[in-house]
Amino acid sequence: MTALLELDRLEVHFRVVQQALTGRVTSVVRAVDGVSLTVGKGETLGLVGESGSGKTTLGRAALRVVEPTGGRVVFHGNGSAVELGTLDRAALRRMWRHMQLIFQDPYASLNPRMTVRDIIGEPLIANRLARGAELDSRVADMIRRVGLSTEHLSRYPHSFSGGQRQRIAIARALVLHPQFIVCDEPVSALDVSIQAQILNLLKELQKELGLTYLFIAHDLAAVAYASDRVAVMYLGQIVELAPTTRLYEAPLHPYSEALLSAIPVADPDREMQPILLKGERPDPANPPAGCRFHTRCRYADEICRSVMPTLDELEPGRWVACHHAARLELSGARDHIVTMEATR
Amino acid sequence: MSADAPALPASGPIRRPDAATQWQLMWWRFRRHHMALIGLSVLGLLLLISVFAEFIAPYAPATRNTRYLAGPPMGLHIIAADGSVHAPFVHARANRRDPVTLRLLSVVDETRQWPIELFVRGDTYRMWGLFETNLHLFGAHGGFVHLFGTDNLGRDLFSRTMYATRVSLSVGLIGVAAAFVLGAIIGGIAGYFGGAIDVFVMRLIEFIRSIPTLPLWLSLSAALPRDWTSLQIYVAVTFLLALIGWTHLARTVRGKLLALREEDFVVAARLAGCTDARLIGRHLLPAFLSYLIVDLTISFPEILLAETSLSFLGLGLREPIESWGVLLYAGQNIRSLAHLPWLLIPGLFVIVAALAFNFVGDGMRDAADPYAK
Numbered sequence: 077m078t079a080l081l082e083l084d085r086l087e088v089h090f091r092v093v094q095q096a097l098t099g100r101v102t103s104v105v106r107a108v109d110g111v112s113l114t115v116g117k118g119e120t121l122g123l124v125g126e127s128g129s130g131k132t133t134l135g136r137a138a139l140r141v142v143e144p145t146g147g148r149v150v151f152h153g154n155g156s157a158v159e160l161g162t163l164d165r166a167a168l169r170r171m172w173r174h175m176q177l178i179f180q181d182p183y184a185s186l187n188p189r190m191t192v193r194d195i196i197g198e199p200l201i202a203n204r205l206a207r208g209a210e211l212d213s214r215v216a217d218m219i220r221r222v223g224l225s226t227e228h229l230s231r232y233p234h235s236f237s238g239g240q241r242q243r244i245a246i247a248r249a250l251v252l253h254p255q256f257i258v259c260d261e262p263v264s265a266l267d268v269s270i271q272a273q274i275l276n277l278l279k280e281l282q283k284e285l286g287l288t289y290l291f292i293a294h295d296l297a298a299v300a301y302a303s304d305r306v307a308v309m310y311l312g313q314i315v316e317l318a319p320t321t322r323l324y325e326a327p328l329h330p331y332s333e334a335l336l337s338a339i340p341v342a343d344p345d346r347e348m349q350p351i352l353l354k355g356e357r358p359d360p361a362n363p364p365a366g367c368r369f370h371t372r373c374r375y376a377d378e379i380c381r382s383v384m385p386t387l388d389e390l391e392p393g394r395w396v397a398c399h400h401a402a403r404l405e406l407s408g409a410r411d412h413i414v415t416m417e418a419t420r
Numbered sequence: 421m422s423a424d425a426p427a428l429p430a431s432g433p434i435r436r437p438d439a440a441t442q443w444q445l446m447w448w449r450f451r452r453h454h455m456a457l458i459g460l461s462v463l464g465l466l467l468l469i470s471v472f473a474e475f476i477a478p479y480a481p482a483t484r485n486t487r488y489l490a491g492p493p494m495g496l497h498i499i500a501a502d503g504s505v506h507a508p509f510v511h512a513r514a515n516r517r518d519p520v521t522l523r524l525l526s527v528v529d530e531t532r533q534w535p536i537e538l539f540v541r542g543d544t545y546r547m548w549g550l551f552e553t554n555l556h557l558f559g560a561h562g563g564f565v566h567l568f569g570t571d572n573l574g575r576d577l578f579s580r581t582m583y584a585t586r587v588s589l590s591v592g593l594i595g596v597a598a599a600f601v602l603g604a605i606i607g608g609i610a611g612y613f614g615g616a617i618d619v620f621v622m623r624l625i626e627f628i629r630s631i632p633t634l635p636l637w638l639s640l641s642a643a644l645p646r647d648w649t650s651l652q653i654y655v656a657v658t659f660l661l662a663l664i665g666w667t668h669l670a671r672t673v674r675g676k677l678l679a680l681r682e683e684d685f686v687v688a689a690r691l692a693g694c695t696d697a698r699l700i701g702r703h704l705l706p707a708f709l710s711y712l713i714v715d716l717t718i719s720f721p722e723i724l725l726a727e728t729s730l731s732f733l734g735l736g737l738r739e740p741i742e743s744w745g746v747l748l749y750a751g752q753n754i755r756s757l758a759h760l761p762w763l764l765i766p767g768l769f770v771i772v773a774a775l776a777f778n779f780v781g782d783g784m785r786d787a788a789d790p791y792a793k
Binding site for chain 2 (some may be wrong): 169179
């Protein structure tokens with residue numbers, strides 16, 4: 077696997093200043109706290125975790141839409157390695173021709189005052205890459221690729237459904253022929269019946285255009301369907317990274333186990349037994365000492381409370397940050413994988 | 421717009437909601453707001469009056485009618501005392517002195533009629549400073565007509581109100597325009613750059629808004645040199661009003677910009693490679709232009725009322741420039757209220773104009789709201 081994007085101990089810390097009568101309180105929210113990841117060329121890397129775990133921030137920091145406060149992002153675009161942190165604003169704008177973002181909410185990501193033609197053509201015009209007849213033909217080509225027709229071009233976003241809007245957003249992201257796309261929960265705002273269509277569209281486009289995806293989601297079913305590998309995130313850190321099928325069959329981290337046990341099964345007779353995590357997710361401004369998951373982990377013991385585990389490669393291709401990963405027997409979501417493979 | 425679908429107009433172009441611009445959608449929604457439509461037509465009428473004031477007014481504002489001093493409004497009639505129907509006319513007037521108080525009285529002579537005629541020749545004026553003419557929209561044949569009555573000097577209140585409409589509306593328009601420029605620039609800087617500049621501007625605005633407005637205006641306008649011509653005072657007062665009015669607008673612009681900076685479609689535009697200029701011009705500005713226009717419409721009556729109160733207190737505009745407030749100034753004392761209540765008629769214009777602007781503002785706000793059903 078050749079790397080396309082490397083994250084090296086990436087950190088995004090937000091300073092939060094609260095003004096109170098008694099004075100100001102400054103706290104630091106560690107949204108992304110030392111994440112190292114490698115996204116291989118042509119693969120889909122899934123990124124899961126509950127709300128507030130830092131998935132979206134990580135995705136945006138990987139594009140430098142959000143400014144990282146530490147670590148490096150290296151993009152191996154055209155054979156040469158470029159560190160995004162060293163680029164000035166103009167160079168970064170040029171770099172964004174190769175890396176794009178698909179947003180969660182297609183109702184917020186399209187400018188309501190522009191026609192679809194203008195929205196899809198915007199990256200080409202802003203980068204002065206095409207105009208006139210060439211612009212028209214590239215926009216027309218793109219709208220057909222995402223399953224809409226050229227007669228939609230003169231309409232405004234308000235006349236489209238959520239699924240159609242997401243197709244338009246995908247067309248805008250792909251019109252510059254980027255290599256790397258961050259999909260930030262691209263289907264979670266859509267109807268279940270539409271989700272599969274959009275996931276299939278993303279897969280087809282990946283095959284046709286040789287795209288690499290960082291696929292962010294909290295829906296494990298969607299991630300399982302879309303991804304080759306999955307990274308599980310908890311409180312700004314990666315706790316497990318593994319090939320999709322193996323993670324779903326036998327997770328190595330207790331947090332992954334709890335997440336997988338909560339996947340709904342499409343069988344009314346099956347009784348679900350999700351592992352209910354104790355308590356609330358800790359405040360990311362004030363994470364617990366030791367293993368960050370120990371406050372809610374049912375296997376936690378003394379060492380978990382004091383020593384932070386490192387992300388180690390337990391088996392080839394399987395990385396986990398847990399002191400007890402080697403001895404725990406954790407249950408996965410095997411049934412889910414089986415039904416998923418059948419529908420594929 | 422689905423609710424509108426069955427009510428497609430029989431003639432004219434077919435509506436295409438899917439291909440409609442944001443402005444078209446706004447107009448369609450605005451048209452369903454009846455009060456706003458009425459307000460809009462009232463404003464149109466006032467605008468027409470201020471453009472053609474010289475022509476609509478039967479007399480020049482300074483012309484005195486010594487035969488009708490402090491005369492009450494003269495009603496238009498179409499039925500004469502004998503029951504016969506005529507074209508619109510006013511009853512003739514004759515002067516008589518009260519034998520006890522010796523006050524000059526005007527007596528209605530119902531047996532004689534002064535018919536109203538259109539396009540009559542009267543006082544000479546220069547239309548828009550371009551050409552000289554003496555054509556007026558209407559006048560009374562054989563006598564005079566004072567629809568709103570006259571003041572103590574015998575000047576026609578209707579004519580003066582028409583001229584005052586022009587001044588009052590223009591003070592409002594220029595004031596709002598100046599406030600708009602100030603507010604958009606200062607609020608824009610605060611919202612776009614944020615940080616210390618933002619904090620400074622916001623504190624400044626809070627300070628300005630915490631000053632009681634009337635004493636502030638009074639002291640500022642009292643500071644204007646006494647030897648200025650009324651035209652200079654007019655310009656100065658307009659900008660004085662704008663100086664206070666911009667704060668509200670600057671806040672709206674700043675808040676809108678702060679919210680918009682984080683919107684997904686703005687982030688998408690940055691990723692699409694837009695430069696700052698393109699981002700502002702193509703994405704940010706159009707997104708809050710409609711809000712700005714709504715805000716302007718609503719702040720218009722504020723400035724209008726401020727001008728009226730200032731002039732009413734005698735510290736705003738002064739004769740011979742007449743505004744609604746200047747006209748109301750004459751109705752200040754108890755003698756006027758008791759004997760010449762019609763001097764308060766310009767106050768009705770203030771109320772109607774302020775209401776009309778508020779209705780139009782309401783309608784526009786609803787129409788501009790993308791979340792409205």
